[in-house]
Amino acid sequence: MNHDTILHSLIADNLVSDPESARGRLLREAARLFRDKGYERTTVRDLAAAVGIQSGSLFHHFRTKEEILKAVMVETIRLNTAVMQAAMDAADTNREKLRALISAELESINGQTGEAMAVLVFEWRSLSEPSQAEVLKLRDIYESLWLEVLTALKEEGALVADPFVVRRMLTGALSWTVTWYRPERGGLSQEGLTDQVMAMLGLSKADSR
Amino acid sequence: MNHDTILHSLIADNLVSDPESARGRLLREAARLFRDKGYERTTVRDLAAAVGIQSGSLFHHFRTKEEILKAVMVETIRLNTAVMQAAMDAADTNREKLRALISAELESINGQTGEAMAVLVFEWRSLSEPSQAEVLKLRDIYESLWLEVLTALKEEGALVADPFVVRRMLTGALSWTVTWYRPERGGLSQEGLTDQVMAMLGLSKADSR
């Protein structure tokens, strides 16, 4: 199950929009703008211009501006949960499963579609409370993947700290990479960065204690 | 050198505003509002109402709304650099110095004046580019404290990963605690949380490798 296969299966189930469709293109541009300028600083006129229509025409596709933000978040979390699940299933040991999760999360936030993931993390407050509750449910599924693996590692004795705390720390640390990590400028590769995170946790391959 | 001594010395040097003064009170309320609602969602009318004056009167104290954000950030980073420096100086070993830094940063973001620190982290994008450059200079001093200790630990062999990467990861992890860590609801104390972070890095007292 590679990334594209997962994407198309979700599109078929109507769980995420086809990036080729009008809706999909708008959501992608919206994610980019929301990440670059923030939700509040992005106007409906900005959004419309990005896809080449009039600002009023946006409201044929979405009832409100906030609905666009919500759609970006919901579709992003759906896609990423599926991708993470697949990455985890493909790994054998718990240590490898964790590595797969870290690598996948780094990819999802720093990769090509990373705009949407950054929006999910940093624009949370701009979502109305009812919408937050909705997205929160989806996020719980996503988080349970992590806790499962971290708890297993703790039981193995490979992890000293509390799984719940470690996951929260990793959430912050990994999402923060979007503010400083620039792989295209040379230096550390994404795999290299994953290694660094594993090393930081004392979970490198060579490192058995 | 305790926290209050440092604060008063900075006030005397006119580097931060007295929290009792009109300006100081405004900045504190601004920090709280900016953290809770975000800079863009906070109106000058909100700010004025929080200190009990008319919205127009704000502009007697600050030329623009953005100047208020900048002042919050500049004063916060000045205070915290001084506090961190003192915490570090009071520690003996490098391991203890790092622990002091982590503990101090957790305190600065989750403690009583944590609003301002959260603003510094999460409202960065709302600052104009010239102001960003100004604050960035101050932040570099702050960051050099961390890198100094982390590099020393690496040379000691106590740290495996790259100091620069570790600092970035810690920045994300520690600042993210503001979104989930609620010490007042019982559970983990701030010292306990510091222990967890040290354990995660494989730098607990008992843990010598």
Next chain:
DNA sequence: TTACAAACCAAGCGCTTGCTTGGTATGGTC
């Protein structure tokens, strides 16, 4: 008592915002 600056109010200006409205192409279906 006078003088004066700092702190504030009451009113509102000019502009941008999210969103609405009435109407017009476009493409597929019977």
Next chain:
DNA sequence: GACCATACCAAGCAAGCGCTTGGTTTGTAA
């Protein structure tokens, strides 16, 4: 060829925004 839903445009409305203005109160010091 009539019908109709989908996708869009052109224009603009009501509300809220940051900020300005002219004038008043308050505190301080000679």
